[in-house]
Amino acid sequence: MLTKDAYRELGLTDQEYKNILKILKRDPTPTELAMFSVEWSEHCGYPRSRKYLKLFSQDGKYEALVGEDSGGIVYDGMAIIFKMESHNHPSQVEPRQGAATGIGGVVRDIFTAGVRPIACLDSLRFGELDDPYNKFLLNGVVDGISFYGNCIGVPTIGGEIYFNNCYSGNCLVNAMCIGIAPKEKLARGKAVGIGNTILYAGAKTGRDGIGGCSVLASSEFKEGEEEKRPTVQVGDPFLEKCLIEATLEALDTGVVLGIKDMGAAGLTCSSAEMAAAGGVGMKMDLNKVPLREEGMEPYEVMMSESQERMLLCVKKGKEKIIQKIYKKWGLEAVAIGIVVKEKKLTIDWKGKRVCNSPTFALADAPIYDMPYKKVQQPSVQIKKIKKPKDLNKVLLQLLSSPNIASKKAVYEQYDHMVQVNTSIYPGGDAAVIRVKGKKWGIAATTDCNSLYCFLNPYKGAQIAVAEACRNLVVTGADPAAVTDCLNFGNPEKPDRYYYFKRSVEGIADICRAWELPVVSGNVSFYNESPSGAIFPTPAIGMIGILPDVERRCTADFKNNGDIIILLGLNKEELGGSEYLRVIHGREEGPPPDLNLKLEKRVQNACYSAISLGIVNSAHDLSEGGLAVSLAEAVMFGNKGAHISLNDNIRLDALLFGESQSRIILTVSPKNIFPLKDIFMLNKVPFHIIGKVAGKKLDISCGKKKLVNQPLTMLKKSYYNTIK
Secondary structure, three states, X not given: OOOOOOXXXXXXXHHHHXXXXXXXXXXXXXXXXXXXXXXXXXXXXXXXXXXXHXXXXXOOOOEEEOOOOOEEEEEOOEEEEEEEEEOHHHHHHOHHHHHXXXXXXXXXXXXXXXXXEEEEXXXXXXXXXXXXXXXXXXXXXXXHHHHHHHHHOOOEEEXXXXXXXXXXXXXXXXXXXXXXXXHHHOOOOOOOOOOOEEEEEEOOEOOOOOOHHHHHOOOOOOOOHHHHHHHOOOOOHHHHHHHHHHHHXXXXXXXXXXXXEOOOOHHHHHHHHHHHHHOOEEEEEHHHOOEOOOOOOHHHHHHOOOOOEEEEEEOOOOHHHXXXXXXXXXXXXXXXXXXXXXXXXXXXXXXXXXXEEEHHHHHOOOOOOOOOOOOOOOEOOHHHOOOOOOHHHHHHHHHOOOOOOOOHHHHOOOOOOOOXXXXXXXXXXXXXXXXXXXXXXXXXXXXXXXXXXXXXXHHHHHHHHHHHHHHHHOOOOEEEEEEEEEEOOOOOOHHHHHHHHHHHHHHHHHHHHOOOOEEEEEEEOXXXXXXXXXXXXXXXXXXXEEOOHHHOOOOOOOOOOOEEEEEOOOOOOOOOOHHHHHHHOOOOEOOOOOOHXXXXXHHHHHHHHHHHOOOXXXXXXXXXXXXXXXXXXXXXXXXXXXXXXXXXOOHHHHHHOOOOOOEEEEEOHHHHHHHHHHHHHOOOOEEEEEEEOOOEEEEEEOOEEEEEEEHHHHHHHHHOXXX
């Protein structure tokens, strides 16, 4: 039983408790105290991050849809809704259920907008795989994602996985979902119309997930975190599949005026925020909430994060229409309250009033101006880096690095073909899905090099956006909009908060310059373990529009005799590279330079060339640099390449440096002249560096032979690392 003095255990500060007393003008009931603790937690109310989130632009080249739990754009009369969010701490404590319910939560955010979920992606981070517990976490998370996603019939079409010991003790599990529907079918997350009915729909409420957002997600990990295992929710994907169909059918009736899923903070969040968004109040009777456990207290009912539950605002007198639909799908749909004029959330339980609070006070957490302290990371002096003698060996070592090696063993566990819309499969730069009945398609990707962000958060965050754009462009898509999942350490520590502040500023500046609205997202703080904080990881989720899905482009080399062209410039940069980390054991900077104007010109040139239909393959350069990207292209296409370079820089930087704004294209020799015209029009540096031929990759610079590897050896290193 909670007491009025339990606020500290619930994560509230002394000052926050004083603020609650001032708002209510009395002592809070245990239920009110619990409700404030979850709504004002960092996970729900963003009190330590909202100041900087306001920097994000919500305008772009396409009509943007923002202001709800998920956001998106409008294209050709269709609303494309998407969002990325985290389930980090639950996945560290219980990886299978943590990851599964992470998928379930973000999918609910999509279909409660009135759109059908059509694809999922993920962005995952773990400690190095030589630690058995990290292997356990990887296997559990992948099992949870595949279990839940496959069962609900939503394809997992792409994502990324990185490994670094900074994530030992605090893995990251970021999930993204995309949905689509005609614009006029969009639903809103608000309560409207005095006297209208509040319906509870979906699964029954239990004790799972209590305190998940305030106790588990809004504090850093310490010793003995296994004790928090009971706070992790348990999901039922088959029930969620029924909930998807029932909810979309209910929304089609036109009598559902508002809807919100019960995610973090459960019934507290959905009721308070729906009422606040509609400028109304809400009166609820908790005795009517379907329970699956005996003896639950009212604060437990309000804090529970049991999965697969929704709250609906339905026209008065039309309740049976909606209840009949949910019953058909085997789900509860119970009237638990009404919309009232007074802007208060009043809750009764067994004849007692357990809550009588202003809705704005619950839904609008305080905003804190957090102190920050600039962090200066060590810079690498390239001249002091020993030059490797055997570049062939280095290439094979990099291809077998878990951060570069094939993740096929992971994504093959996901059903990426359900709904039969997937046009470019996982494993490449970005995935592409068709839109039924349309000529165009949607490309999607997730990206972030957290080592870059650790070395320079502003530049690293901008590179994450730039690479996401490049990944879309090389498929033939026009980058359209951004969602993000901002993963950082404890914001109450000034050095950690500096990383957050500068990362957000970097994302905001590049997105504004490139007309990319940030339409949705999530902040996850307190990602720390006893060994320290994770690297700052502002994961970027992005979608792009492919005007003609039949002209989609992939990374694999296609035809013997095709000309290989490099867009962009090779520079002598090694800071933050996978080469420096793996071969020399150094995580030092600065990360590679990013010229926004050059990057944009390179992307525009690539997009124009693919749109003309004259490009046979396109692949961006990222981790591992030029040699790794060439190796991937030859492996994917099972065709070799002869490469001749003439750059006057260090050979290890030439092959493995990670200079930005570079793309490899292949074209038929007959199309080289129109391609040159496009490059010159866009003022883009380019070089013909070789041709597709044979069954091996050989790279020379001047008269020096640098790499000479058969496809069999490349594949052995690349495909056999992650089992």
